[in-house]
Amino acid sequence: MILTPQILVRIVAIAFLGVLLQLSFFSQVELFHVSPDVLPALVVCLALLGGSLTGAVCGFAIGLFVDCLLVEALGITSLVLLGIGYGAGLFRERFEIHGALIPALLCMGLTLLAELGFAVIQLMLGIDAPVSTLIIRDMLLKSVYAFFLAWPIYLGVRRALRPALVEDPKVRRRREPTVLGT
Amino acid sequence: MYRKQVRRRRAVLALLVIGSFVLLTATYQGSRGFQGGVSTIFSPVQSVADRALKPARDLVGWFDKTFDARGENSRLKEQLVKAREQAVAGQVAMQENAQLRKLVDLDTGPTLAASAYKEVTGRVIARSPTVWRSSVSIDVGSGDGVQVDDPVISGDGLVGRIASAEPGSSQVMLLTDHASAISAKVVPAGVQGVIKPEVGNPEDLVLDFIDSTGKEIRGMAVVTAGWRAQGLASHFPAGLPVGEVTRASVFEQEANQQVHVRPYADLRNLDFVQVLTGGSRQ
Numbered sequence: 001m002i003l004t005p006q007i008l009v010r011i012v013a014i015a016f017l018g019v020l021l022q023l024s025f026f027s028q029v030e031l032f033h034v035s036p037d038v039l040p041a042l043v044v045c046l047a048l049l050g051g052s053l054t055g056a057v058c059g060f061a062i063g064l065f066v067d068c069l070l071v072e073a074l075g076i077t078s079l080v081l082l083g084i085g086y087g088a089g090l091f092r093e094r095f096e097i098h099g100a101l102i103p104a105l106l107c108m109g110l111t112l113l114a115e116l117g118f119a120v121i122q123l124m125l126g127i128d129a130p131v132s133t134l135i136i137r138d139m140l141l142k143s144v145y146a147f148f149l150a151w152p153i154y155l156g157v158r159r160a161l162r163p164a165l166v167e168d169p170k171v172r173r174r175r176e177p178t179v180l181g182t
Numbered sequence: 183m184y185r186k187q188v189r190r191r192r193a194v195l196a197l198l199v200i201g202s203f204v205l206l207t208a209t210y211q212g213s214r215g216f217q218g219g220v221s222t223i224f225s226p227v228q229s230v231a232d233r234a235l236k237p238a239r240d241l242v243g244w245f246d247k248t249f250d251a252r253g254e255n256s257r258l259k260e261q262l263v264k265a266r267e268q269a270v271a272g273q274v275a276m277q278e279n280a281q282l283r284k285l286v287d288l289d290t291g292p293t294l295a296a297s298a299y300k301e302v303t304g305r306v307i308a309r310s311p312t313v314w315r316s317s318v319s320i321d322v323g324s325g326d327g328v329q330v331d332d333p334v335i336s337g338d339g340l341v342g343r344i345a346s347a348e349p350g351s352s353q354v355m356l357l358t359d360h361a362s363a364i365s366a367k368v369v370p371a372g373v374q375g376v377i378k379p380e381v382g383n384p385e386d387l388v389l390d391f392i393d394s395t396g397k398e399i400r401g402m403a404v405v406t407a408g409w410r411a412q413g414l415a416s417h418f419p420a421g422l423p424v425g426e427v428t429r430a431s432v433f434e435q436e437a438n439q440q441v442h443v444r445p446y447a448d449l450r451n452l453d454f455v456q457v458l459t460g461g462s463r464q
Contacts, residue, residue, distance in 0.1 A: 023308035023319075024231040029242040030450055032249070033384075037311045053191050060198045064205070068220035069228070070310055070317060071346045071353045075206030082198050115312075122314040122360075127381060129360040135382030138313050 001050040007164040011046065011054075014160055015062050018042040023069060034138050036145035038153065039066065040114040041107040043081050044088040045150065045157045048103055049165060052089025059085030073125075080117040084110040107150035112143035218348045221319070225307065225351035229321045232307040236453075243451060264401060299333075299419065299458035302326050306452045307351070313382050316359035317345060320455060325349045327459045331417045333406075334455050339423035339446030340364070340406060341455050352457075356449050357424070358384045365407040365416055366424050368392075368441075371399045374407055377424055377443065384450050387425060387443040392435065400430045404443050419458070 001007070018039060026036045039062055047055020063078030088110055097103065116139065158165070247254075304320035322328055324347040332344045334354045342362060345355040355362055358379040366389060367374040375392035389404060404427060408420025429442035 020228065020231050021235075022311050024228060025235040025239060027309035027311045028306070028451075029239050030246050031242065032246070033450070035309075035311065039311060053194055056195050056198055060202065063202075065220075066311070067205075068217045069224055069308060070315070070319060071217045071221050071348075072310065072315055072317070073206060073209040074217065075202040075204075075209065078205065079199065079202040082195075082202065086195055118312055118314055127314075127360045128363070129378045130380050130388060132380045132383035132386065135313060138382055 001054060001161065001164045003050075003054075003164065007161060010160050011050075011058065014042070014046070014157060015058060015065070019062060019065050019069065023066070031145070032141060034141040034145070036149060037111065037115075037142050038146070038149055039063075039077075039081065040084055040111040041146045041150050041153050042157070043085040044107045044110050045103065045154045047085045047088035048092045048097065048106065048154070049158055049161055050089070051093055052086050055085030055087075055089035056082045057085075059083070076118065076121050076125075079121065080114050083117060084114050087113075103154045104147050104150040107153075108143045108147035111146035112139060115139040115142055218346065221353075222323075222348045222350050225319070225321060225323075225348070228307040228319065228351075229305065232305065232321075298460075300327065300460050301456045302328055302459050303454060303456050304328075304352070305454055313384075314360070316356040316362075316379070316384070316449070317342075318354050318356065318452060318455075319351055320354055320457075321351055322457060323348045323350050323352045328352050328457050329459065333418045333422065333458045335422060335458065336447045336452060336455050338448065339425065340418070341447050341449065341452065343417060344457060354455065357387060357445055357447075358449055364418060364424070365409055366404050367407045368399050368402050368404055368427060371397050371402055373397075373399060375440070377404065380442075385444055386428075387445055388440050389427070389443050390440045392439050392441065398430070399427050399441065402427050 022037070022039050026038050029035060043055060043059040043062060046058045050058070059081030060078045063076075063081040064074065066072075066077050067074045088106055091106065119135070119139070302322050304322035304326075306318045307321050308319040310317045320334075328344055328347045330344050330347055332347075334341045334343060340357065342354045342356040342359070343364075345353045347353075357364070357377065358381075360379060360381050362377075362379055364377045365374065366377045368389070373389075373392050375389040378388050378390050380386045380388055404424045406418040406420055406422040406424060407416065408418055408422075409416045423446050425443040425445040427441050428444045434440055434442075
């Protein structure tokens with residue numbers, strides 16, 4: 001990804017919109033008693049398009065912003081999201097993303113990992129109440145929702161960041177005739 | 183060149199991880215001024231987004247509630263039968279109460295301590311995305327008289343308490359947050375305990391540390407105890423409805439000293455709440 005000031009502004013706008021939608025919409029709706037969490041999927045999509053560094057920085061920033069808005073303990077969400085952002089970015093740097101299913105599957109897997117990471121950190125910091133086994137249902141359903149939400153998120157983020165994507169197939173296809181004509 | 187990039191990438195990652203731990207340490211040492219500032223700046227934006235997204239939330243909520251409707255219907259019918267019985271018993275008790283009050287010459291002013299409080303109505307503008315933290319943000323804050331630890335209620339019952347208050351917004355720690363603990367009692371049995379959540383299950387609370395009386399308390403109401411002793415007082419007034427005892431096995435009562443309570447307030451679908459301000463500080 002070629003990072004220009006315009007692209008940075010777009011990434012900030014995407015992150016801001018994602019956090020706002022999560023806190024004002026997704027966290028307040030439930031399907032089968034579980035609310036979707038789009039933030040891990042958003043970080044994964046940004047990392048798949050921008051690489052490990054972009055993923056880690058976006059994850060950290062989005063986590064920090066969420067914790068600030070909710071006046072919760074700072075650092076927990078940042079730590080979890082930067083981890084999955086970095087992981088998704090590394091995947092993109094080491095493997096080719098051929099199938100259309102791969103971003104969705106990655107979002108699903110890494111959302112589950114994010115939920116597990118969050119649980120581990122919370123348990124390490126101390127929980128003063130019994131924990132229900134329903135938490136497992138919550139984690140699994142959140143990752144299933146992430147699988148379905150990954151499609152629109154990935155397509156939307158890719159569309160917004162298209163000018164910065166050097167490997168975007170559509171950009172390459174448009175340039176080919178120019179190359180052949182010279 | 184590539185090695186330099188890798189080194190730079192690792193350095194940034196290490197910096198971000200260290201940054202996260204520093205932030206975590208700073209938060210647990212009690213420094214939350216920065217968060218308060220950010221929350222205050224963005225609360226109007228959140229409020230606008232909340233209003234704009236309400237129809238979409240209602241649409242999704244309609245689908246979810248349709249799935250639950252069948253089970254809900256039979257449960258509500260059972261509750262209605264119980265409520266009728268309780269209403270009749272309540273009317274008899276009120277009549278007896280009035281007669282006894284006359285006998286001992288008590289004033290007939292408002293009996294609920296909550297009457298000393300002033301209600302401030304707020305709209306829920308954001309909600310924590312994870313079940314490990316159960317909190318909501320509301321669009322009223324210290325500018326409206328809201329202070330930390332003020333009780334928060336909905337039309338159905340107790341919702342939680344104010345965890346932090348900024349000038350234009352505040353955060354409500356719900357009953358289902360793992361750090362929540364409220365002294366409560368079962369009425370009319372009189373059994374007292376501490377209401378704690380079961381993390382991950384918003385429809386189940388645990389009334390812990392109860393003195394078992396051996397009585398059947400399933401189906402009875404749980405209200406805030408509202409204790410006051412040696413200059414200290416509970417943040418919650420006595421008599422605020424919390425929930426209903428749903429499971430009270432003999433084993434759990436005797437061995438674990440706990441029973442399970444279903445909260446009256448639908449903590450998953452909160453649009454408006456009321457903050458009871460001023461009461462315990464007056």
